[in-house]
Amino acid sequence: MKASAGGYARAVDVPHALELMAGSEGAGRFLAGGQSLIAAMNMRLSEGDMLIDISKIPGLSGVAEDGERLRIGALTRHAEIGRDPLLRQHAPLLSDAVRFIAHAAIRNRGTIGGALAHADPAAEFPACILALGATLHAHGPDGDRDIPAEAFFEDVFTTALAEDEILTAISVPKAEPGERHVIEEMARRSGDYALTGLCLVRRSAGHRLSVFSAGPVPILAKGAMTALDAGDADAAVEALRAEIEPSSDTQATASYRRHLAGVLLRRAIARIEGETA
Ligand SMILES: Cc1cc2nc3c(=O)[nH]c(=O)nc-3n(C[C@H](O)[C@H](O)[C@H](O)COP(=O)(O)OP(=O)(O)OC[C@H]3O[C@@H](n4cnc5c(N)ncnc54)[C@H](O)[C@@H]3O)c2cc1C
Structure with missing residues (x-):
């Protein structure tokens, strides 16, 4: 299927992009890499959009x-x-x-x-x-x-x-000396969106743990972070499984995603400890 666009204009700078948006009568959509927006338009999930191409605006990259x-x-x-x-x-x-x-x-x-x-x-x-x-x-x-x-x-x-x-x-x-970062995810095939994934950061001030594909938005798993700060990995896994809200779909059930989150957290902890040893 082909996209149904309502027009296209290339913005030369940020004020120009805002001007084009103001004149678009609600139909304007900023176009950057196009890898999600154009895909949605091709599937007709979005129609009649006025594309405001911001991809060539100088100073917004790097x-x-x-x-x-x-x-x-x-x-x-x-x-x-x-x-x-x-x-x-x-x-x-x-x-x-x-x-x-x-x-x-x-x-x-x-x-x-x-x-x-x-x-x-x-x-x-x-x-x-x-x-x-x-x-x-x-x-x-x-x-x-x-x-x-x-x-x-x-x-x-x-x-x-x-x-x-x-x-x-x-x-x-910027990471402080000794700070550790780990990302872990499970997908059905390389390149697919994750069934579930997480990011673990260990700083002197404590751990930060975020989870994705486990609810409507990515979240900071604060209960698990507190348990990690206390050095209790089992309690962290239990807290993590309790505080995420995964849904079931054709890819995985909610209970599988909840289980997976705990497995990924144990892997992330092992990687961080292995890197430090
Ligand atoms: C087959 C496929 C597989 C993919 N797999 C993954 C994956 O595994 N993980 C993953 O993270 N992503 C994945 N993506 C998405 C990919 O990372 C997209 O590039 C990204 O989500 C959108 O970036 P974009 O620059 O292409 O944005 P666009 O498609 O141009 O825009 C996306 C949305 O963001 C808005 N927007 C863009 N830039 C700005 C801005 N600067 N200010 C305000 N609004 C803006 C647009 O108006 C639009 O609503 C996949 C995409 C495809 C097609």
């Missing part, structure tokens, strides 16, 4: 140091995230997540901003930024706005971004 944080432009592509040396050194969780995302062709086009704005509950980057404690930077008609990752994901495919706001960048804290 990774830069910003004091104790890294600033990642929203248009940075998945493949660039995977090979960026600053991310490899200071936020390896994001680098490691890339190999789990789809296939090379999609990773060459898809952008981190698109993945976050799309907010698929099975996607990897949303859970990564939760575990890292990232801040999302948006720009809209009222100016700039910073949104903590914990307040960003509201429901399936729904975020705190307004329709006329552009996600411009994401900033993450």
Whole structure:
């Protein structure tokens, strides 16, 4: 099936993109890598959209140091995230997540901003930024706005971004010496969305554990984090299984996903302990 688009315009900068959105009478959709939006249009899940192409806006791509944080432009592509040396050194969780995302062709086009704005509950980057404690930077008609990752994901495919706001960048804290990052997931085939997955960060201040494909939004598993801080892996697994809300579908039952989350957590703990030993 072919997509049904209501028009196309390429934005030259962020103010131009907002101007095009304001003039679109509600039909405007920002187009970044197109790997989710165009797929949805091809399936006619979305029709008559006025595509506002933001993919060529200068200054919204790449990774830069910003004091104790890294600033990642929203248009940075998945493949660039995977090979960026600053991310490899200071936020390896994001680098490691890339190999789990789809296939090379999609990773060459898809952008981190698109993945976050799309907010698929099975996607990897949303859970990564939760575990890292990232801040999302948006720009809209009222100016700039910073949104903590914990307040960003509201429901399936729904975020705190307004329709006329552009996600411009994401900033993450640089890892402190000795900090450990692990991502674990299970998918039926390489490149498929995860049946369930999790991200574990161990800092001197404590553990941060996020879970994806285990409910309508990725969550921080706070009960399990407390048990991990106390050094009790069994209690962490039990708490994790209790605090997620997986659903059953054609891929897996809720109870299988709940079981899997515990298995993945034990693997993540073993990897972190193995790396430290
Ligand atoms: C076959 C297939 C398999 C996939 N498997 C995975 C997977 O395993 N894991 C995974 O995480 N993803 C997967 N994806 C999705 C992929 O990662 C997409 O690239 C990503 O979800 C969307 O990024 P994009 O840049 O292509 O966004 P687009 O498709 O261009 O846009 C997606 C949505 O975000 C909005 N948007 C985009 N950028 C911005 C911005 N800067 N500000 C505000 N709104 C914005 C758009 O308006 C649209 O609503 C898969 C996709 C396909 C087609």
